[in-house]
Amino acid sequence: MNFKIGDFVRFVDEAIEGHITSFLSDGIIGVTDDSGFEIPVSVTKVTAVHGDMKRADDDGDTTATTLVGEFVEKGIYVAVTGEQKEGLARFWIVNETSFQLLISIGETQAGKQKGIFSAMLSPQKTVEFHKANFSAVGKWPTFTIRIIRHSDNLHSAHAVLEEDVRIKPVSLSEPKTRLDLLAEKAWVTQLDIEKKDIGLQRLKDFGK
Structure with a gap:
């Protein structure tokens, strides 16, 4: 094949x-x-x-990732997990929607962009795209995240989702949030909110 x-x-x-x-x-x-x-x-x-699809012998779960019921159009997040005292931060894309996501993530270096991660992410799934030390949070990169949303089901039309995301040290003073798809609480920002709300969300989540 x-x-x-x-x-x-x-x-x-x-x-x-x-x-x-x-x-x-x-x-x-x-x-x-x-x-x-x-x-x-x-x-x-x-x-x-x-x-x-999952096999019938996979923990007794025969449910496909094609979701049944209400089509969920919102709920794409960047999440950062880890404890500052333990040193390692883990960065995730969390997909709470019914879309399959085609993801491309890059970072800017010397005025040029370098791709650091790409993947297809199924509905109701997460994927880790980066690791970094909390001690170097001031040097964490600005991520340019581009996402195409796809589904065979009838849904509203969506343009390519493109956001620049940078987490500053002050961001980590905000309380963590619980997302159902992650095993631990995380610093969270939502990517697929209305444009008029993005500035306020980043002010809250990313200290801008």
Whole structure:
């Protein structure tokens, strides 16, 4: 089978699944799972999974990620988890919507932009896109986040979502928020709010 970047695959011999994020040498591909780690694996050791379906033996859950019920159009977040005293911050995209998201994230260096992460994210899923030390928060980059929202279901038309996000030290003085899809509380900002509200949201969440 001819795979491409973004394809959702499952390991043949292990209970691991994720999206293809790179092609390495000698028939090896990189598969990034929900934890955000890229795992090298032979292309012969994975199989395509259409629609992000789960096997019947996966913890007894036979539900596909295609959601049933009300179509959720809002709820795309950047979240930062971790404890400052422990040193490591983890950055997430959280998708509480019914859309499948095509994500591209870059950072600016010397006036030019460099891509640092790309993925396809299913509805009601999260993906880790960056790690950094709390001790260097003042040097954390400004992320340019671009997201295309896709669904086979009937929904309102949405333009490409594009936001520049930077977290300043003062942002970390704000209280954390609980999101259902994350195991721990996080500093959170919502990306898909109305334009007129974005400045106020960033003032609250990011200290701007």
